Amino acid sequence: MRISTVTMFEQSMTSMNRQQGDFLKVSQQIASGRRVVNPSDDPQAASRAVGVSQAKAATQQYADARVSARNTLSQAESVLNSVSDAVTSAKTLMIQAASDTLSDVDRQSVASELRGIYETLIGQGNATDGNGRYLFGGYNDDAPPFARTGGDGVAGVQYNGDDNVRAQRIDASRLMPVADNGQTIFQSVPSGAGYVARAERESAAGDISLGTQEGYLRNEGSVTFSGPSRVDPDNAAFGESFTLRFEEDGGEMRVRVADPNNPGDLYDEVYTSGETISFGGISITLRGEPEEDDQIQLRPANAEGANQDLFKSLKDAIDVLELDQQGQPENRAHFRNTLSSVMRELDNSLDNVLTVRASMGARLNELDVVDAVGGNRMMNYERTLSDLVDLDYNEAISEYSLRQVGLQAAQKAFVDVKGLSLFNYM
Template identity: 75%
Template sequence: MRISTVTMFDQSVASMNRQQSDFLKVGQQIASGRRVVNPSDDPQAASRSVGVSQAMAVTQQYADARVTARNSLAQAESVLNSVADAITSAKTLLVQAASDTLSDVDRQSVASELRGIYETLIGQANATDGNGRYLFGGYQDNSPPFARTAGEGVSGVNYVGDTNTREQRIDASRLMPVADNGKTIFQSVPSGAGYVARAEKASPGNISIGTQPDHVRNEGSVAFTSGPNRVDPNNADFGKPFELEFSSDVDGNPVYSVSVVEEDGTRTPIVTDATYVSGRTVSFGGVNITLEGTPVDGDQIQLRPANNENANQDLFKSLKDAIDLLELDQGGMDDNRAHFRNTVNTVMRELDNSLDNVLTVRASMGARLNELDVVDAVGGNRMMNYEQTLSDLVDLDYSKAIAEYSLRQVGLQAAQKAFVDVKGLSLFNFL
């Protein structure tokens, strides 16, 4: 077979180009550190690496979301820590104010301190995060969730946010609440809260706060010194509102009756005309309460479960009642002193419930922060697995690549030397 000079030249040039292309490809792999520089290098590995890269991007997005969630929860938890301290300080001041050794002026001084705590709590309830969003407004995080309402003395406070809870997806299967709404924190009680007793004085010209929707009359000097306490949660009437009313028997001795207040407002008697003895503990409906003092016919004491819709669950209202009470003159009258003790006891129980609720919400936030740490650890392990898989698919084995680089270099040099030798072949050299 006759082989022309042109054929030999073409084959030599093609061989050099092929060797140079292989040499350049290995050089690109070494320079980039990747075995698959172009999809054509390994189509299957390139396709799988795209899927792994997308999964890594999603995992990183969840990691960034967890950072945001952790910041929000940490800020809210810090605020609730301050709120719990403020409620504890308010309880301490009320214990101090309940002392019989204090004068009305002394109690007014305590009231001024309570007013400061009241203002502090409003500020904490309207706290914002670092981006100017209100922490406890639900989805309405662009305006203060608690707004003042005009009134005498200390202004009231209304919640104007919504009852939704902002959530953030921190993982593919977990949507986590990252900010509790203010109503849940400042205007609710824990599910296990017990009963709250209330007795109010409503005589014109004397102490009158009027904190209940359906007013309770109490003109005598009866005060509840202990309770209400739960004694039998299995009682058929336990958990229902009770109303205790005083009257007199035929001999003029005080007696009391207890009724269950149904949802429709009807009253079902469960105790009728029981003898009242000052200082004695009375029991009914699975609860007991210790009463002392002298009642007046028609006086009433109301006992409601703390989570009843008509019971006061508003932390700000409890403090407002306490401030209004401490700023009033007792006048040295037994009935006024009884009203003072009753209101202080009621507010103390309400503050206890509010504190328990704040601590419950704070514990929930702490649990979510712990969960974020666990999900972070899982996400970190997942990211490491993705990185290892991606490395196995597209990363370069440098020792193997360097050996191939040297081999391709020798091949290119051999092809170049062969071309030089072929180019030098000519019959004219022998003429």
Template identity: 65%
Template sequence: MRVSSVTMYEQSISSMNRQQNDFLKVSQQIASGRRVVNPSDDPQAASRAVGVDQARAVTQQFADSRVSARNSLAQTESVLNSIGDAITSAKTLMVQASSDTLSDADRESVASELRGIYETVIGQANATDGNGRHLFGGYQDSTEPFVRKTVGDETFIEYVGDDKGREQRIDASRKMKVAESGLSIFDSVPSGAGYVAEAGAGNGGGITFSGPQVIDADLASQGVAYSVAINESGDVTVTDGNGDTVTSDVVKKDGVTRVEFGGLALELKGEPGADGDDTIAVNPADQGNTNLFESFEKALAVLENPAETGAKKAALRNTLNTVMREFDNSLDNVLTKRASVGARLNELDVVDSVGGNRMLNYEQTLSDLVDLDYAEAIGDYSLRQVGLQASQKAFADMKGMSLFNYL
């Protein structure tokens, strides 16, 4: 076979180009730190790397979502702590205002302090997170959930938010409530809150009550509403929500009338009015007033008005007793919600730990697929460099191999 000079030249060029291409490829790998610079370098590894990289990106999105959820829950926990402290302070004022040694002026001073706490609670109820969203508006978090309204001479706080807690996905298989509905915080009581007694609005006598106390948990757990009526002769009648008379035991001793009914006990003092029966409503906590703001309004109404007559003094004491029980239920509810928020914060830590481990696994897998082994690459780089130099030397020598040089 005849080998022409052209053939030798083309083969030398081809060999040198191939060596240059291999040398360039190793150079790109070392410069980028990746074994797979182009999908053609390792199609199977490149394909798997795309899937792993997408999964890693999704995991990172969930991690960012958990940061947002943690900020919202931490802010909620802080606000609930402040609300709990405010309710505790309000209850302390109720105990102070119940003292018989206080004058009307003293009670007005207590009312002024209580109103300050009330305004603080309203402000906390309309608190926002770091992104300007209201914490207790549910999904309607762009506007204040609690607004002050006036109808006639009556001023009250109305909830205009959503009745659902806002949820956020923190992992592929977990959605977490990151914001509470205002109704669940400020217009609710915990399960097992018991009974709350409240004097009738039309009472004209001086009957005051304390309690109710639970003396039979099984009977009291039935959730029946009762009405206790005391006529001008001091006779006591207990009826249920249907108006049916309920069997009761009445014991009078040392000016105190103890009435036992439906697993409950209520103690009464004072004289009933002459114009009609004085009544005491005894309702399960969730069937009576559950609104924290209304409890503040009731307390302020009696503290800011002079208690001159026996009926007004009785109304003052009864209202304060009722409000103190309602404050207790509201505080228990706030503490329950705060504990729930704390549990979710702890869960976020667990999910963060799992997500962090998952991210490390993705990073390791991605590294195994596309990252460069520098020791191997540097050895390959040196070998390719020698090969390129050899091909260049062979090409240079081949150019001098011509018969015309010997003529």
């Protein structure tokens, strides 16, 4: 069979191009460090690598989200630490103000210090994170959640945020709350809080100086109370709200408490100063001289009508600390009753703040756990991706040497073939 010179040249060029292509492919793999440089190198591995890369990118996004969540929670937890310190300081000042050795001027000085704590708490309630968003406004985080309202003496505070909890997805299956709303922190009490008593009174202007959310309660006498205390949680009426009334009957002052579940009175006895009375699973100690139709409201601390507002509690305390008590037993009784109520409300508020703060600490711990799991998952993805597309350098270098020899052999063969000619023998 005759083989033409053109055919020999074409086959030699084809062999050299193939060897050079294989050699360049191995060179490219070594330069990039990847076995699969193009999808055509290994279609199945390339396809799986795309899926793993997407999962790895999503895991990295969740890791970034956890960094943001940790920053927000850390800032909020730091603010709540300051809030708990402020409430503790307020309780210390109120214990100091309750001393009978203090004059009206001394109590006004304490009220001035308490006002500073009040302003501090408003500032803490309007704290922002590193991005300028308000921490405790829920999803209404573009404006201060707590705004001052009009009023005599110390201005009141109104919550303008929403009741939602801002959340962030920190993992595929976990949506974590990262900032509790201000209503939950500053205007709520823990579910296990007990009873709180309130004895409101009418001011000289005719309004309610420490107004209740459920209407007018008259208290113009000098009765003070201690408690209430829990004595029988299994009582059928325990957990209800009660109104304790003083009514004169036949020349005697009686204490009456209506039964919230049945017609008639749950308690109806002659009043004796210093006596502890019990009804509905709770007890309260009364002292002093009441007036006809004076009332004391007793509610569970988490009842709808009870005061759960930390700012209102402090405002009430400041208002009564500034009252003139010299020679006015009614004001003195009003001061005692208000301090007793506010101290309980501050205890409940502090417990609530500490509960929320503990929840934030638990979430910070959870972030550490999820971070560890996410780190392990990222390592697994990287290992899988490496197995799919990364290069085995030992094998690649051997292949490189082999392809280099093959290319050199093809080049040498072409040189030899090119030299074959009959003219050399003529």
